[in-house]
Amino acid sequence: MTVSTDSCLSCDLISGARPLPGGRIRESSGWVVEHCVGPLGVGTVVVKPLRHVVHVADLDEAESAALGPLLRRTAAAVTEVVRPEQVYVCLWSHAGGVPGHIHFVVQPIIKADMTRFNAGGPELQTAMFRAGEFPDEYEVEEVCMRLRDAFTGGDRIE
């Protein structure tokens, strides 16, 4: 299947065609970890394939094998840095009803956000998108440095 990568935000963030606050946090076995550019709070990251893949079913064997361990390590890094109540891991990738470059959102959920929006789960994410508050670039840079360190710490013990 030929897939157009024209104006793909995910590909542009990978290639550097669009600026990525915080820079690349991790690259591993065909996957990258980046800070989320959407309004889902500081410490929320995305895990996405380097290739322009728009369906989970189109991942190759190597990408599939690496996915579980990388999601776990990403959730562990986010947990270490943010100390959340829970870490949500979800994949929508369907902007405007069009299948998009898949990206798992790994979102640390803190009590303050649940209280402020009086919501949890998908309702909390919807409320955060409605509020549309994009994270401060300086805070993103800082949390990305800490996330990189958390991943590196994991390298030492594994």
Ligand SMILES: [Zn+2]
């Ligand atoms: Zn793409």
